[in-house]
Each structure stands twice: as C-alpha cells, then as structure tokens.
Amino acid sequence: MIRRIIDFIIILLFVWVCMILGLWIIDRVIVPMNLAGVTNNLLSAIFKVGISAFLVLIWLWIWREIVKRSFWHAIKKQQDY
C-alpha cells in the first residue's frame, strides 16, 4: 500500500515541480526576452505565447509518458512475480 502511495507522490510532486519551474521560466526568461530582429510588439507577444504554449505541451507530454511507463512497468513486475 505504501509503495503505491509513494508512486503517486513521486508523480504528483514531479509534475507540480515542473509546473512551478515552467511558470518561473516563463516569468524570468521568456517574458523579458528580446527577440533579435522582431521590433513589432504584437509579433513578439505572439511568439512568446507560442513558446509558453509549447512548454505547456511538453509538460503534458512528460506527464503522460511518466504515467504510461510507470503503469506498464508495474504491470510487467506483477507478471514476473
């Protein structure tokens, strides 16, 4: 029972830390970025939103992969026993 809880704690903590880190990167790195060759403010904003959205998609993908691999690893381990 404890091992199952630890599995979920690890996944949830990892996902939460990634979310906080992602928000920090958006705030400190992406928003203050000066895009070389882009002088139009609207274009610059669209570009930054696009990068942020891409980061979110990567976050969701990492989350999905961790769960998928963890699930099939647990199933395989159970079969081996």
Added chain:
Amino acid sequence: MLNETLIFASGFAVTLSSMPFVIRTMRKKGIGGIDVHKKDKPFVPEMGGIAVLAGTAVSVVTAILLFPESTNAALSFLACVFIAGLVGAVDDFKNLNAKAKPFLTLFASLPILIMHTYNPRGVVFPFIGQTRMTIVYPFLIPLAIAVTSNATNMMDPFNGTMSGSCTLITIFLLLSAVILGRSSALLLCLCLLGPLLVFFYYNKYPSKIFSGDVGSLSIGAALGAISVIGGLEVVALVAFAPQIMNAFYGLSSIGRLYERRDVSRPVMMLEDGRLMATKDPKAPITLARMILARGPLYEREAALLFLVVSAISGFLALATAYLIVVTT
C-alpha cells in the same frame, strides 16, 4: 463566523434530511445501477445528486440573505450548477453520447459570463502574478466548467471516490481561499461542503446511493465555478490533478472521447472479490487501473488510496496558494 456556520449547516441539514427520501424514491422507481465491484452485484439507487443540489440551493439562498453583496456571485454559481445538473439528469434518463455531454456542459458557464462574475483580467499565477487575459479568458471559462464537470463524471470507479475526492478538493479550496483572501470562494465552498459531506457519508463504501450524472456533472461544475468566480484557477488545477490525470490518460490512451460502455474494461474482479487491473492494451489507462497496477486490492482499499492521492494534491494546492502569496 456564525454566518459562515449557518451557511454550512443549512446545506448540510437539507441534504441530510432529503437523502433518505431520495434513496427510498429511487429504489421504489427502480432508478439505479448495479454495483459491479461486489460479488453479489447489488442494486444501488442512483441520482443522489438531487439531494446535493437541494442542499446547495438552500445554502446559496442562506448565503445571499446573510451576505447580500455576494448575490451575483452566488446566483451565477447556483445557475451554473443547476444547468450542469440538468444535463446530467437528461443523461441519466436518455444516455447522451460521448460528445454531447461535454458539449452541453459548456452552456453551464453562461450564467458566469452573462452576470460577469469572473475576474475580467484573468488568472493569477505564482511568480507571474496577475495576467492580462481580458480577451482570451472569457473563452476559457466554458472550457474550464466543461473540463471540471466531465473530469469529475469520469472519476467514479469505486464507492465513495468521486464524493470523497470532491469533498477533499472543496476543503482545500476553502483553505486556499483563506490564504489568498478570496471571500467569494470561501462562501461558495461553504455552500457546497455541507451537502458534499452528507453525500460522501451515504456514498462511501459500501454505497447506499450513487450520484448519477446529475450529481457528478453538477459537483464538478460547482468546483469549476468556485475556481473561476473565486479566482482560484491555478490552485484548483493542482487540486484537480487526480481527476485531470484520470481523464487525460483515459482519453489519450483511447485517442477520443468515449463512454465507459464502449471500451474494454480497465478493471476486473477476481474470485475472492479483489479488483485487478486488466492487461488489455486497448483498455484506457485510468487512475483506477494505475492504482491496481501493482497488484489486486479490495474495493475499500482502492477507494482509500484514491482519497490519499486527492489529499496529496490538496496539500500541493495549498503550497501553490502560498507561493502565489509570497511571489506576487
């Protein structure tokens, strides 16, 4: 403090007194489902959400009488919950398809949009602070309500998991509202908490009543409405992590919206009554299946594990609320 206690107590009392009547009536009319995770497959009456709606309505009216300045927020909340409940009731009787239900729950957000009871500037994030999403945010609100109500609807594999996890989410949203000083969110959480506690008492293992879609869709919409009206979007996102995990992995492993009856079963029951994750690669990877991946469990144990996962997310939600306070 007395006023807040009265709001909580009014909803609690109405749901407590109406639930036995709903159970008897639904059993008499044959409105219910089979509890498939029990060896004797008992009939359990459904649509317990009706008593939750009744209690929530009374607590909202009490809140309006005691705090008249919250009238708009409370009314838009109640209307949102009732619209979602109506969609759920239609589904309970008519079995809507997998695309119709999420589409119809989009309309539950209309009261919030029409009465303008949301923060027009948008979401507050940790580190980033208050965003300026004045154009985009109103378009995200219908999605938020539809996602929370349908994710909650998908999160009811074992006795007491939906009611228990939603009760925990409400408690953690209430605590986050205190940390962040969001009085609307605090009041609305109190309106919902009393009825939810009563429902959890009757729905926990072994269930005496199921929520029906009238209950799960309306409770999910209520939590979504609290996060939008109360400005707790990011906190709710973290608290809802188990529901999001359950819905997201189920959808991504199947590749489309689906009804439970249309796909391979993710969980099966053994001879001794324990539940086990199936090894069928076509079955959705739900949270229930993930919990059982390490080996079979009795339903009571699996349900408890669900609540532990919800509690962990709740504590992370509190940490998020605290981060918002210290970094913005």
